[in-house]
Amino acid sequence: MSTQPPALRVFVLGATGTIGRATVAALSAQGHEVVCLVRPGTTPLPCRASLRFGNVTDPASLARDGFRGESFDAIVSCLASRTGAPQDAWAIDHKAHLDVLAAGRRLGVRQMVLLSAICVQRPKLAFQHAKLAFEQALIDSGLIYSIVRPTAYFKSLSGQVNRLKAGKPFLLFGDGALTACKPISDDDLGSFLADCLENPALQNRILPIGGPGPAVTPRQQGEELFRLLDTPPKFRHVPVGVLDGIIAVLDGLGRISPKLKSKAELARIGRYYATESMLVFDPATGRYDADATPSTGSDTLFQHYARLVRGEVADDRGAHAVF
Structure with a gap:
């Protein structure tokens, strides 16, 4: 006879983001007592969880x-x-997490x-180095850890839906097949994160994870959206070199303007995602x-696209809004 853990x-x-909300919902559904540290003024979450108001960077x-x-x-961090800009990345992805880890260890987490x-x-980017630095600190901490590395989110791949509805072309970098990913929904990722608490197979490991189905390229994403909208495909190809030119200009201007220096980093982030697949990388090959x-x-990306086209859902993309 099985017993409930x-x-x-x-x-x-990070409970107020879309992935955080899905994770809190999954944790609550599994019967855990969930306490969330959120910014003052945050509205109640649509599930059973206690909110505490404070500043994670303090x-x-x-x-x-x-x-x-x-x-x-346990601590679960979403x-x-x-922005991914260097100052923001090192303050949040690294320093704030170090402070949380230290506080939790003192209390026996x-x-x-x-x-x-x-x-x-x-x-290649500041936020990646900041995340890696904390990943290593967590591994070295002695805590049971699960480091979850998702591929791509639905919301980050849905930015061109309104463009296409307005009759505009789907923008592609290069030929549209430079990159591929296995997108994962917020709910599926939230459930996976929650499962890490109780599944030993998911513990003391770095866990790349994607959604169901084969990997898809940007061109395939555009083709499916045109099919769902029942309109002839219309693509506009943007050379990657355009991004290189933008980065070079912003880097030059960034020597006299901190604001433009930050914009250069954001442009580098855009170039990275335009040229690197969000899949497991094999160093040997x-x-x-x-x-x-x-x-x-x-849940698949194309099912999500269908719901977007029918108006059944809307994406709150926030910092994921590229187009």
Whole structure:
């Protein structure tokens, strides 16, 4: 006769983002007691969870307003820098997480689940190096850890739907087949993160993860959207060199303007995603491997596209809004 695993007391960061909300919902559905540290003024989450208001970048607030000297079994973090700019990345993806880890260890937390990103396997950008630095700190901490590296999110691949509805072409970098990914939905990723708390096979591991089905290229994404909209495909190809020119100009101007220096980093982030696949990278071959990229869940990107076209859902893309 099977027994239900005991409920855990879980401290959650990043609960107000779309992935954070899905993760809190999954944790609550599994019967865990969920406490979320959120910014003041945050509205209640649509599930059973306690909200505590504070500043994750302030260690004093983290201890006073967040943990409150109480005992927790685990920390789950969906927290990430909003822009990926260097100062923001090192403050959030690294320093804030170090402070959370230190506070949790002092109070006896024994496990942490971290939402990272698959792009850190080929780091070229500040936010990737910041994430990697904390990943290593977590591995070295002695806590039971699960470092989850998802491929691509539905919301980050849905930015051109309104363009196409307005009769505009689908924008492609290069031939549209430079990159591929295995997109994962918020709900499927949230469930996977929650499962890391109780599944030993998902613990003390770095876990790349994608959604169900084969990898898809940007051109395939555009073709499916045109099919769903019942309009003839119309693509506009943007040379990657255009991004290189933008980066060069912004780098030059960034020597006299910190604001433009930050924009140069954002342009580099855009170029990275335009030229690198969000799949497991095989160092032996120097190539991305879709077959080696694990899948989970049941919701596909093209099902999401269909719901978007029918107006059944709307994406809150925030910092994922590229187009």
